[in-house]
Amino acid sequence: MSTLTSLMQLWVFVLAAFVGFQVITKVPALLHTPLMSAANAITGISLVGSLVAAGSGRGLASNVLGAIAVACASINVVGGFLITDRMLKMFKQPGRKE
Amino acid sequence: MTETSSMARELLIQFAYLISSILFILGLSGLSDPKRARNGMRLAMVAMLFAVIGTLLHHDIVRYEFIVVGLVVGSFIGVVIGLPLGVNIPMTAMPQFVAISHMFGAVAATLVGIDEYFALGTTPPGPIMAALGAEVILGALTVTGSFMAFGKLQELIRGRPITFPGQNFFNIGLFITTIGLLAYQMMVPGQPNVFYIMIGLATVIGVLMVLPIGGADMPVVISLLNAYAGLSASAMGFAINNNLLIVVGALDGASGFLLSILMCRAMNRSIMNVLFGAFGTVAKASIKSATGLTVKEVSIEDAAVSLAYAQKVIVVPGYGLAVARAQQLIREMADLIEKHGGEVKYAIHPVAGRMPGHMNVLLAEAEVPYDKLIDMEEINDDFEKTDVALVIGANDVVNPAARSDPSSPIYGMPILNVDKAKSVIVMKRGMGAGFAGIENELFFEPRTLMLFGDAKASLGKLVAALKTV
Numbered sequence: 024m025s026t027l028t029s030l031m032q033l034w035v036f037v038l039a040a041f042v043g044f045q046v047i048t049k050v051p052a053l054l055h056t057p058l059m060s061a062a063n064a065i066t067g068i069s070l071v072g073s074l075v076a077a078g079s080g081r082g083l084a085s086n087v088l089g090a091i092a093v094a095c096a097s098i099n100v101v102g103g104f105l106i107t108d109r110m111l112k113m114f115k116q117p118g119r120k121e
Numbered sequence: 122m123t124e125t126s127s128m129a130r131e132l133l134i135q136f137a138y139l140i141s142s143i144l145f146i147l148g149l150s151g152l153s154d155p156k157r158a159r160n161g162m163r164l165a166m167v168a169m170l171f172a173v174i175g176t177l178l179h180h181d182i183v184r185y186e187f188i189v190v191g192l193v194v195g196s197f198i199g200v201v202i203g204l205p206l207g208v209n210i211p212m213t214a215m216p217q218f219v220a221i222s223h224m225f226g227a228v229a230a231t232l233v234g235i236d237e238y239f240a241l242g243t244t245p246p247g248p249i250m251a252a253l254g255a256e257v258i259l260g261a262l263t264v265t266g267s268f269m270a271f272g273k274l275q276e277l278i279r280g281r282p283i284t285f286p287g288q289n290f291f292n293i294g295l296f297i298t299t300i301g302l303l304a305y306q307m308m309v310p311g312q313p314n315v316f317y318i319m320i321g322l323a324t325v326i327g328v329l330m331v332l333p334i335g336g337a338d339m340p341v342v343i344s345l346l347n348a349y350a351g352l353s354a355s356a357m358g359f360a361i362n363n364n365l366l367i368v369v370g371a372l373d374g375a376s377g378f379l380l381s382i383l384m385c386r387a388m389n390r391s392i393m394n395v396l397f398g399a400f401g402t403v404a405k406a407s408i409k410s411a412t413g414l415t416v417k418e419v420s421i422e423d424a425a426v427s428l429a430y431a432q433k434v435i436v437v438p439g440y441g442l443a444v445a446r447a448q449q450l451i452r453e454m455a456d457l458i459e460k461h462g463g464e465v466k467y468a469i470h471p472v473a474g475r476m477p478g479h480m481n482v483l484l485a486e487a488e489v490p491y492d493k494l495i496d497m498e499e500i501n502d503d504f505e506k507t508d509v510a511l512v513i514g515a516n517d518v519v520n521p522a523a524r525s526d527p528s529s530p531i532y533g534m535p536i537l538n539v540d541k542a543k544s545v546i547v548m549k550r551g552m553g554a555g556f557a558g559i560e561n562e563l564f565f566e567p568r569t570l571m572l573f574g575d576a577k578a579s580l581g582k583l584v585a586a587l588k589t590v
Binding site for chain 2: 029081
């Protein structure tokens with residue numbers, strides 16, 4: 024069972040990595056800095072694990088560690104997305120006056 | 122709780138995660154087009170929301186007060202960094218910002234790994250231990266590595282490479298030791314002290330990894346650290362059996378590695394050379410002496426006249442422009458030249474600025490339309506037909522030594538063919554060497570005119586002079 028689970032996980036990982044490479048290759052150089060910043064925001068997905076730790080019934084130590092992790096991951100997510108959006112907002116469509 | 126309701130809950134979680142994964146992929150693919158990019162990022166934000174909601178349904182979560190405190194505090198700090206103060210963060214500080222933001226994400230991954238280790242009574246089964254180990258090692262080295270990268274870029278730490286004899290052997294040895302400790306724990310579980318030592322070594326690796334790398338190569342490292350942070354999240358997914366973490370971590374890892382490779386390719390260097398080459402120390406040996414050569418200076422008025430009557434102008438913006446925060450003036454100047462009937466384009470070197478695409482962002486900030494920003498390969502043949510190439514605060518990316526001088530540390534790096542233009546005006550603060558610390562022959566060419574001074578002040582005067590021509 025455990026080996027099977029590991030294999031399934033590996034399967035998901037490899038496919039996701041392929042999709043990642045495909046998607047990222049299509050990003051033009053023009054948007055590489057926003058991409059880096061977006062990827063940075065998405066790294067905050069560690070929020071998922073942090074939430075489980077912060078809310079678990081494993082005891083105070085676990086919850087405190089989790090809460091710190093949640094805070095750090097949120098900084099990553101919120102800050103990352105805000106900056107990415109601010110950057111992308113600046114890419115105005117050519118010829119369209121505002 | 123009944124079996125069925127627990128099952129239903131699990132289904133709901135998995136469904137939320139599935140939607141989240143799809144939205145993350147769609148969001149990232151939105152970045153393939155500047156028109157769709159912003160909406161793509163909105164999708165990614167919704168994806169993150171789904172990820173959080175799905176997780177909050179998790180049956181292991183029994184109390185919410187710590188979650189709320191963490192979310193509120195983290196979001197508050199995130200907003201403070203990202204929003205009102207964020208408006209004041211100059212776009213030039215982007216790489217630092219990305220680095221420090223990574224650090225926080227990696228802290229989270231590492232802490233979760235530590236917590237998970239103790240939740241499993243310090244005796245996780247082999248495969249789980251491997252995943253946890255990968256998570257905390259990658260997490261911990263990303264924490265310190267990112268902080269070092271931040272420090273170097275923010276100039277808290279010396280930007281120049283710091284090297285010592287046998288450095289690479291030492292680092293590799295340290296890395297092998299760390300992996301060895303992990304393997305040992307997989308065979309002999311239940312040793313928290315070894316676990317701590319392993320994390321400690323990983324933090325040391327993070328520091329040592331960044332020490333020998335110069336400021337110019339820092340974006341490659343930041344991108345690599347992004348990949349490590351992503352892989353750390355993936356490893357977390359393996360450890361707690363969470364497919365969403367695996368998928369998103371893999372996307373992140375792919376993006377980080379790919380960007381690092383693209384950056385290295387743009388500098389014509391291998392990733393090995395960037396990581397182990399200690400760039401700046403090589404440069405010292407082969408700096409060409411510039412003694413005996415003279416440069417020609419040009420006055421603001423003369424520069425304005427030649428720009429006003431030029432048919433084709435190519436602006437080569439460099440980091441110096443961004444540091445002087447003179448992007449807005451560049452656009453004013455371009456508008457004036459266009460009023461005189463000239464055509465202005467911008468030549469963007471792949472590594473102009475501090476990271477790939479950085480210059481595009483900096484110019485977009487000044488509302489330069491992005492269809493005028495031309496990539497190096499596309500514009501390089503146009504220089505021959507160009508009346509004036511205006512180099513502002515760029516140096517290494519226009520250094521002909523990259524083509525002609527095999528002893529130069531930047532030899533082989535693709536450069537902008539500015540020296541092929543009919544005339545060149547170089548705006549520069551002084552005669553100092555570029556970021557890579559190398560003398561530039563372009564400045565001594567007969568067709569090159571130098572306009573010394575702060576980019577912003579000079580451009581201001583140029584704009585004023587152009588108005589009167």
